[in-house]
Amino acid sequence: MHKRRASEPPEQPTASCANCALPELCLRAGLSPEDVKHLDKLVYARRSVSRGKDLYRSGDPFVAIYAIRSGFFKTDLVLKDGRSQIMGFHMPGEVMGLDGIGAGAYTCNTVAIDDAEVCSIPLSRVEEFAHDAKDLAHRLHRLMSAEIVRDQRVMVLLGGKVAEARLAAFLADLSRRFAARGRVASDFDLPMTREEIGSFLGLTLETVSRMFSKLHAEKLIEVHQRHIRILDTAALERLVDQAL
């Protein structure tokens, strides 16, 4: 197993939403300092999940939604023939588990692909508090809506015709999400394997590898194993738009 460089020693979590490092993401965004204090009362537990362990599995009873503080997750579904289909990758600041509200049980397996830490937020308490803090209710709605929109973007990506464009779209999406979290958008390490990317994009790992090489040959990106450097963002975007 590839051991990623250990992330910086798990900084003692500040155990409060008020001075969280991810201000404009998560449930907290746009709340008044007052409401953020309320929010603090809702965050019951921080939980560490080490690489390869799962946060919850499909079918587990729904208990809470989770905000990622650090690390990466993948969500996947095991098909009846045993193969696993990856539904998405998730990074710090993103919220997972919203799919579990409807049926009262989670619908995906959620696995850390890097040592990770999450805040667990019991939804029942959120709904209770949302009674008083109207903004919190509204924020929750926006969050869920955003998840729907994100899934739809993935659908477009998967509908995309050629493999090269799918991978380009995948990289562009990752880059955008890194940027939104204040990280460099054009130079990063992929937290997932070629096989996982392939499962997500509906391609084989060989094709993913070939498309990385192709993008490299076309001087759109540099690739060294999992390290990616985007050389020509504009051309990448064009590729996405065009052949999508």
Place this chain on the structure above:
Amino acid sequence: MHKRRASEPPEQPTASCANCALPELCLRAGLSPEDVKHLDKLVYARRSVSRGKDLYRSGDPFVAIYAIRSGFFKTDLVLKDGRSQIMGFHMPGEVMGLDGIGAGAYTCNTVAIDDAEVCSIPLSRVEEFAHDAKDLAHRLHRLMSAEIVRDQRVMVLLGGKVAEARLAAFLADLSRRFAARGRVASDFDLPMTREEIGSFLGLTLETVSRMFSKLHAEKLIEVHQRHIRILDTAALERLVDQAL
């Protein structure tokens, strides 16, 4: 243009959630008769949308969510090269527009593919009332969560390898949704064209047609233009599971 047989003359809508023909769907499900009365106050307008007209377009400011009373809709996105990618099909009892909450604007075009009628429900009023009617708030959350799960199912479908399995999954999904609405699950008219199915499944209309013929040859279904009769549900499901 194919003119579908006119649906039964638009029964005078009862203009009330209390005696709606779609009891267990929509926002109403699981609410007390008390709360249903509240809900009535929220439904501002019923609106007819005739075949080919759109309910809203991508980018329109978000004003309301819509519950379908009758007819079918498709949601699509126009890609930069002008082609349109279909995101989903929607039938009576389903709610559309939840994607618009996050950004304050709709993210898809929503077009009637059959003469249709919808209830328009301004979200701001729902949130207001949800204050008092806790069940309503919870119902809204479940609804949004269900939408996320539905989108995920579509993602799996699109990730499916072979064309035949994708079409089988599409038919099985339609069948299930018809059944959930009290309609026969194994004998129905498709409200959409081959081209629309193709756009949704990431296939060409020719391939869709060929796969219909193949399923027919294998005696899993009967096909006459848009009329579909499912002959062997079990085999269809097996096809979905297996080659997905």
Place this chain on the structure above:
DNA sequence: CGAACACTTGATGGTCCTCAAGTCGAGTGG
């Protein structure tokens, strides 16, 4: 009855999957 549209079916070629044989990099034990 002719036009327009939806659909079907056939031939051909390109893309991507499969199978197979390597290379590379990190961790391990001698």
Place this chain on the structure above:
DNA sequence: CCACTCGACTTGAGGACCATCAAGTGTTCG
């Protein structure tokens, strides 16, 4: 420190599947 191992990754050859192009049928409606 080096050889070894194991997983991740790369690259090649061949073939299946689906897109494309093209022709023709069926149905609806003016």
